[in-house]
Amino acid sequence: MKKILQITLGIITSVGGFLEIGSVTTAAQAGALFGFQLLWAIALGTICLIFLVEMSGRLAAVSKHTIVDAMRERFGFPFFFFVLIGMVLVAFLVLIAELGGIGFALQILSGLGFPLWALPVSLVVWLMMWKGTFSLIENGASLLGLVTISFAVAAWKLNPDWSSVGASLLPTLPEQDKVKYGYLAVSILGASISPYLMYFYSSGAIEDEWDRSYIAMNRVIAGFGMTLGGVLSICVLIVAAIALRPKGVQVDTFPQAALLMTTALPRWGFYLFAFSMLFACFGAALEISLAIAYFFAQGFNWNWSENLEPSKNARFAFVYTIIILVSAVPLMLHVDPIRVTMLAMALTSATLPLAIVPFLFLMNDPIYLGKYRNGWITNSVVGIVVLISFVLAIISIPLQIFGG
Amino acid sequence: MAAKLLPIGLLISALACKPPSASEQMDSAVSWVGTAGMAGEAWLRHASPDKYTRQTLELSHKSLIDIGTSLLKSLPAGIDSATVDSALARSSTHIALMAQLVEQKNSPDFRTLLDSLYADERVVKQLADSVEAKEQ
Numbered sequence: 001m002k003k004i005l006q007i008t009l010g011i012i013t014s015v016g017g018f019l020e021i022g023s024v025t026t027a028a029q030a031g032a033l034f035g036f037q038l039l040w041a042i043a044l045g046t047i048c049l050i051f052l053v054e055m056s057g058r059l060a061a062v063s064k065h066t067i068v069d070a071m072r073e074r075f076g077f078p079f080f081f082f083v084l085i086g087m088v089l090v091a092f093l094v095l096i097a098e099l100g101g102i103g104f105a106l107q108i109l110s111g112l113g114f115p116l117w118a119l120p121v122s123l124v125v126w127l128m129m130w131k132g133t134f135s136l137i138e139n140g141a142s143l144l145g146l147v148t149i150s151f152a153v154a155a156w157k158l159n160p161d162w163s164s165v166g167a168s169l170l171p172t173l174p175e176q177d178k179v180k181y182g183y184l185a186v187s188i189l190g191a192s193i194s195p196y197l198m199y200f201y202s203s204g205a206i207e208d209e210w211d212r213s214y215i216a217m218n219r220v221i222a223g224f225g226m227t228l229g230g231v232l233s234i235c236v237l238i239v240a241a242i243a244l245r246p247k248g249v250q251v252d253t254f255p256q257a258a259l260l261m262t263t264a265l266p267r268w269g270f271y272l273f274a275f276s277m278l279f280a281c282f283g284a285a286l287e288i289s290l291a292i293a294y295f296f297a298q299g300f301n302w303n304w305s306e307n308l309e310p311s312k313n314a315r316f317a318f319v320y321t322i323i324i325l326v327s328a329v330p331l332m333l334h335v336d337p338i339r340v341t342m343l344a345m346a347l348t349s350a351t352l353p354l355a356i357v358p359f360l361f362l363m364n365d366p367i368y369l370g371k372y373r374n375g376w377i378t379n380s381v382v383g384i385v386v387l388i389s390f391v392l393a394i395i396s397i398p399l400q401i402f403g404g
Numbered sequence: 405m406a407a408k409l410l411p412i413g414l415l416i417s418a419l420a421c422k423p424p425s426a427s428e429q430m431d432s433a434v435s436w437v438g439t440a441g442m443a444g445e446a447w448l449r450h451a452s453p454d455k456y457t458r459q460t461l462e463l464s465h466k467s468l469i470d471i472g473t474s475l476l477k478s479l480p481a482g483i484d485s486a487t488v489d490s491a492l493a494r495s496s497t498h499i500a501l502m503a504q505l506v507e508q509k510n511s512p513d514f515r516t517l518l519d520s521l522y523a524d525e526r527v528v529k530q531l532a533d534s535v536e537a538k539e540q
Contacts, residue, residue, distance in 0.1 A: 111455025247438035248431065248529065255460040256435070259442040262451065270452040 007220050013142035014225020015232065019151070020284035021101035022094065022191035022345045023233045024277065025338055028251040028260055030184045031240025033177070036160075036168035039234055041185045043169050045192025046230030048385035050222050051378050052356070055363050056198040057218035060205035063368040067202045068298035070362050077299075079358075084299055086354045088292055091196050093344035095288045095327045099125070100337020101281030104254040105274050114254075118331035125285050126324045129293075130317065134207045134306040137290060141283030148232055148280050150272040154264035155235035158242040165238065182396035183346065189389040190348030192233070195355035196291040203294040207305060215372065239264060254338060285324075293320040350393035356386045426483075427539045429475045430532035433468060433492055437525045440464040440499045444518045447506060454506055461503035468496035480538040488531055495524040 030038035056067060063070060072080040102121045103114030128137065174181050210218070240251065243263035251257045261269030290306060296319045297304035303313035310317035331337065360382060363374040424432070440461055447457040472492040476485050498521045505514040 108456045109453065111453065111459065244438075247442065247525075248434035248532075249438040249442060250432070250435040252432075252435070253463070255443075255456070255463060256439050258452075258456070258460075259439065259446065262442060262446045266446075266449055267451050270446055270456075 003217055007217050010217070010221035011225040011228065012146065013139055014221060015142075015146065015149070015228045017138075017142035017145050017280075017283050017287065018226070018229025019145065019148045019232055019236070019276070019280045020191075021097050021277065021281050021337065021341050022187075022194070022348075024236055024280070025251065025257065025341045026184065026187045026191045026345055027233050027236040028240040028244070028257055029342075030188060031237040031242075032244040032249060032251050033184070034174055034181060035241045035245055036164055036238065037172060037174060038181070038184055038188060039165065039168040039237060040171045041188040042192060042230060042233045042237060044385055044388070045189045046226060046233070048189075048193050048382060049197070049230070050226040051382050052193065052198050052359075053201050053226055054219055054222035055359070055374065055378065055382075056202040057205050057210065057222060058215060058372055059363060059368065060202045061210040061212055061214045061218060062370065062372045064206065064211075065368065066206055066294065066298050067199055067359060067362070068295055070368055071358050072299055072301075074362055074365065074368075075358060080299055083354055083358065084295060086351045087195060087199075088295060090344060090347050090351055091288055091292050091295075092323065092327065093340055093347065094194070094196065095285060095292070095323065096330050096335070097337050097341040097344050098281045098285040098288060099324075099327050100331050100335075100340065101254075101277050102285065103331060104337060105278035105281065108255060108258045109271075109274050109278075114337070115332050115334050118328040122324050122328035125282070125289060126321060128286060129289055129306070129320050129324070130310055132286075132306070134204060137286045137306060138204060141279070141286050144279040145276075145283045147272065148276045150261065150265070150268075150276060151232055151235040151239060154261045154269065154272075155238040157264045158239060160238050160242060165234075179396060179399045182392055182399070183342075186349045186389065186392045186396050187342055187345035189385070189392070190345035190350075190352075192230070193352060193385070193389065194348060195352070196288050198355070198359070199294055200287050200291040203291070203298070203304075207307060212372075236260070252338065253336075257338075289320045289324050292323050293317075346393060346397050349389040350397060352386045352389050352393075356382060423474065423478065425539060426475060426478045426480055427532065427536040429471050429478070430488075430528075430535045433471045433475070433495075434525070434529055434532050436464040436467045436471070437495050437499075437521065437528050440495075440502065441518065441521055441525060444502055444514065444521070448511060448515060448518070454509070458503050458506045461499050461506065465496050465499045465503065468492055468499065472496070480535065482538050483531075483535055488535075491524065491527045491531055495521065495528060498524060 027042060059070065060066060071083065099118065099121055100114060103117035106117045107114045239260055243260060249256060258270060258273055261273045265272060293316050294304060297316040302315045304316045305313060360379060362368055366373055443457050443460040446452040472489060476489055479485050479488060498517050502514055502517050
């Protein structure tokens with residue numbers, strides 16, 4: 001009975017915590033510009049994420065190591081340090097974007113500009129980290145994020161042509177704007193396959209003291225939770241394709257994104273969008289701050305646990321304190337969070353091999369996994385998706401930048 | 405090393421600063437007129453806050469003026485710049501007036517202006533299609 005409750009809670013938190021500024025912005029831009037045509041990218045990214053999250057939990061449950069612990073131990077500190085720089089830089093950009101998302105949600109609700117919200121929002125996130133426990137952060141924020149289910153209601157009410165939706169799960173090239181299409185595909189893949197989620201999930205499994213008896217539960221949570229989360233991303237794209245595209249409205253700024261659900265849900269769509277972004281970005285900001293602190297603490301072999309008092313793991317608390325406060329600075333200087341989001345998501349795709357390839361080596365190492373190591377299906381799916389993301393990123397990012 | 409990288413850096417900067425094409429700017433204009441229309445509809449239904457609506461309308465107005473200024477320099481041959489200029493100016497004027505009416509909470513006049521904006525929207529869309537066809 002306890003396991004069933006844990007599975008249910010795990011799936012609910014996966015769904016509630018799935019959407020964040022990256023997945024919403026990239027899916028909305030894709031729907032507004034290309035209709036259903038980029039649905040395949042969300043589906044592909046979600047499939048890859050299911051495998052990666054399952055792998056992260058399995059590594060922790062079997063080996064009692066987080067990904068970072070095992071990576072440092074297996075490949076040595078110099079290699080780990082190289083990965084750390086890449087991952088932390090990208091995660092830092094994503095954190096700026098999430099804090100910006102909270103600020104923007106508050107801006108459209110209150111009328112006060114997001115730069116004014118940057119510092120108060122950062123302080124609230126920091127306070128939650130300082131005072132909260134792991135389960136509060138994992139479950140509390142994700143439960144609030146369940147308001148994002150309103151995207152599914154909106155998509156359902158718009159009554160899309162489901163055969164076109166199904167057909168778009170196979171990739172096709174557009175007749176025009178191929179560079180923008182490629183760049184959006186890369187950004188969607190980056191938003192779906194967020195490496196910080198793997199670090200957060202494997203650290204969470206250690207915090208929750210998982211053992212081998214959790215392997216089946218881990219599989220169910222990763223499979224159902226991430227699939228339902230991916231469906232929500234697909235719904236965002238569907239809503240944008242039906243509500244914004246016919247009017248030619250692009251999602252270049254947050255006030256434009258705020259209109260996403262006003263066609264499907266005329267009375268409450270605006271407020272549901274604002275609260276969806278507020279809670280989704282808040283949950284994601286907590287998870288990323290925690291993932292960065294885990295990365296440093298586990299990499300440098302410091303004490304770490306969100307369940308300990310900050311005085312018992314001072315360096316761990318110091319990292320998230322600094323990173324949260326520094327992330328507020330660009331927002332106070334009016335840096336546009338939507339631009340940061342798109343850049344962060346594309347860079348996530350470009351740096352995926354750095355995060356995933358060493359992880360694949362670990363997952364095939366009998367010393368860590370024994371008989372639970374990866375099979376060829378898992379290796380092939382993850383390897384192929386990472387390769388596609390990387391190649392698309394290498395081609396489309398320079399073209400997008402050079403094309404202005 | 406720095407001397408070798410400098411020309412590459414300058415080239416990247418020059419390319420990165422490449423202005424958007426006329427059809428991209430027209431698409432952006434369509435997007436802002438559409439944004440103003442959707443924001444206006446939501447406000448009339450009392451489904452969005454006054455401040456958000458006013459700020460979004462002001463942002464649309466400003467964006468259309470900026471687009472108009474840079475677009476007229478880059479229109480392809482065969483497109484009458486006066487027609488484009490007047491369509492964008494008319495839309496941005498209507499949007500600016502709508503922002504004022506939000507401040508005054510004047511829904512009836514707002515409705516009238518919104519209907520005019522829909523007419524503007526159709527014209528701007530047709531012009532965007534023409535510009536795109538000329539550029540191809």
